[in-house]
Amino acid sequence: MSHAGPHAAGGDRLRVGVLGAAGQVGRCLVRSIEAAPDLELAFAATRAEIDLADPSAIEPWLERFSVLPEVVLNAAGFTKVDACESQVALARQMNAEMPGAWARALAARGIGFVHLSTDYVFPGDGTRPYREDDPTGPRSVYGETKLAGEARVRESDPSALVVRTSWVFGPGRNFVVAILDQAMKRRTGEATGPLRVVDDQQGCPTAAADLADGLLALARLRAQGRSDVRGLLHLCNAGVTTWFGFARAILDQAGHGEIGIEPVATGSFATAAQRPAYSVLDCERARKLGVSLRPWTEALTGYLAGPDRPSSLIAAGSPAGASSASPSAMPSASSSEPVRRKVSQ
Ligand SMILES: NC(=O)c1ccc[n+]([C@@H]2O[C@H](COP(=O)([O-])OP(=O)(O)OC[C@H]3O[C@@H](n4cnc5c(N)ncnc54)[C@H](OP(=O)(O)O)[C@@H]3O)[C@@H](O)[C@H]2O)c1
Secondary structure (H helix, E strand, O other), X not given: OOOOOOOOOOXXXXXXXXXXXXXXXXXXXXXXXXXXXXXXXXXXXXXXXXXXXXXXXXXXXXXXXXXXXXXXXXXXXXXXXXXXXXXXXXXXXXXXXXXXXXXXXXXXOXXXXXXXXXXXXXXXXXXOXXXXXXXXXXXXXXXXXXXXXXXXXXXXXXXXXXXXEOOEEOOOXXXXXXXXXXXXXXXXOOOOOOEEXXXXXXXXXXXXXXXHHHHHXXXXXXXXXXXXOOEEEEOOEEOOEEHHHHHHHHHHHOOOOOOOEEEEOHHXXXXXXXXXOEOOEOOHHHHHOOOOEEEHHHHHHHHHHOOOOOHHHXXXXXXXXXXXXXXXXXXXXXXXXXXXXXXXX
């Protein structure tokens, strides 16, 4: 998916490079950049073109381009929260070392860097939304390595922007798809009984498309010389819910309102990684910079009606207006597996 080239100079357009361009956020970034008249996609790096876990690949990658981006957005990471617990070295490499190495290489060339981090850097015992300067305390290897990545990036390039977000849904495998998959299995009789979804973890669902647009708005501000667009920033869709509340809204909006769903405690499912019970992010700082995202319920409606919608899993005649599902198009994951374990973060 490399769109770059030696003749990629775009006049007044801001040249943007994307790392992790095949992921949920990465794909939305590429789409938004390509649609924006004031932006130019300098490169879109996927795993097929570069192994980001290999720091020696950075220099040759950058040397391929005679016209470099002015800013690089990093949407790559090892995001499988449970897998990070057993693949610690890879988690450290991808989530901590890689972002630091890129920030260093780009800073040496005067290229800006926007890096994504997570709500899972927080311990989850908070009682009000977490602000950027609240004490961290990750409870998982994923959260720990992402926190180390924040530090590496900021040490390597003090002008870098590190954006923490949460509960992302976009093109690809995510919680929305996992819930709809389970709903469809119940409709076809492949699975029975109510869905069981955790109701004691609170957070902010965030549409990858909205996040991508917010990140690009921040990149534009930086390009306009706003020196305060640096350091840590929280950015997610507005509103707070639990995984159960999120699942209920997904089922209702996708025309599966009749599917039973039961709230359960985190302890009901054994997962390799611990998740914070409360990881709501306070997005006031971003709002003051002029960037805020709509309520997550509206973002969900947009997702279910938009280009990334999992059409085959949406009921015919539902508010999302989808056509009926074709059983052959349905994923084959085991229905007995807890829904929470199938999503990345
Ligand atoms: N998803 C969430 O709920 C969530 C919440 C908070 C923060 N975040 C952060 O937001 C960012 C984007 O998340 P996302 O949901 O868009 O993640 P994603 O869909 O998992 O995308 C990550 C991308 O990184 C790529 N990647 C991983 N290892 C690579 C390697 N060695 N070489 C090249 N590419 C590699 C992946 O490629 P493959 O697909 O080939 O592995 C994937 O395309 C991440 O930094 C994540 O930590 C996500």
